[in-house]
Amino acid sequence: MKIGEIRYANVYPIFYYLKKIKEYDFVRGTPSFLNKMIREGGVDVGVCSSIEYARNPGKYVIIPDISISSVGDVKSVCLFSSRKIENLENATVFLTEESGTSVVLLKILLKYYFNVKVSFTNNFDDSDAVLLIGDKALFSYYNNDYKYVYDLGFHWFQFSGYPFVFALWISDSKWEGTEDIKRLHKNLVNIKVDSQKNLAALLEEYSFKGLTSYQILDYWDIINYNLTEKHICGLIKFYKLAREIGEIKKFPPLNLSV
């Protein structure tokens, strides 16, 4: 099986253990690259943007019990700004090209929670505020690169009261019901539990320029890999609002299965 691996710190603990099983091949990249890979059949399974599932629901199944989520702060998905958000009316906001989900989350929060209208750009230098995800966001978060930092995980929680599911483990639907996908599901669930018990051990092999060991541990501690009923409630709310703002065509049936 070929598995799409997000090359960020957020999911390093899971892949660290998954690679020890020696049963899988891996393709590394940003979420938007992996979304394209799974869409085009370049990988069989991937940890992909949750919005990718909703854009092509008949094509995938969701592997249960695992995700990349936040329950409150996430630290690695933030709007960074030199102005307070209420002063960003009519401003220009840079959107990272690495993301699928967070771009939609930002649009939802700006409209329904912050009540601010902005325009978007992919020109970093031309912007008043920037949406970053993954390691770039994490670096800026801990190194105080901007005066105002809006953690989208935190604000989603304030807004909805639910966890936010940034990424889902999805497989091409042709794998549904196979022994391979059942075994992968079992491996992932075991890894999810075990990896949280011994995060400090991972630091022997992991370094992140610009972050202290304490900051990395703190980050791995808050990143949430569960997919509980509450996560699903958050996901449903997100998909409904994404549909309202025209980011997806239809509310997708949620096919969680192995």
Ligand SMILES: C=C(O[C@@H]1C=C(C(=O)O)C=C[C@H]1O)C(=O)O
């Ligand atoms: C928590 C994060 O969530 C990520 C955000 C994603 C997106 O915006 O599409 C996809 C996968 C996750 O890596 C992060 O980037 O650190």
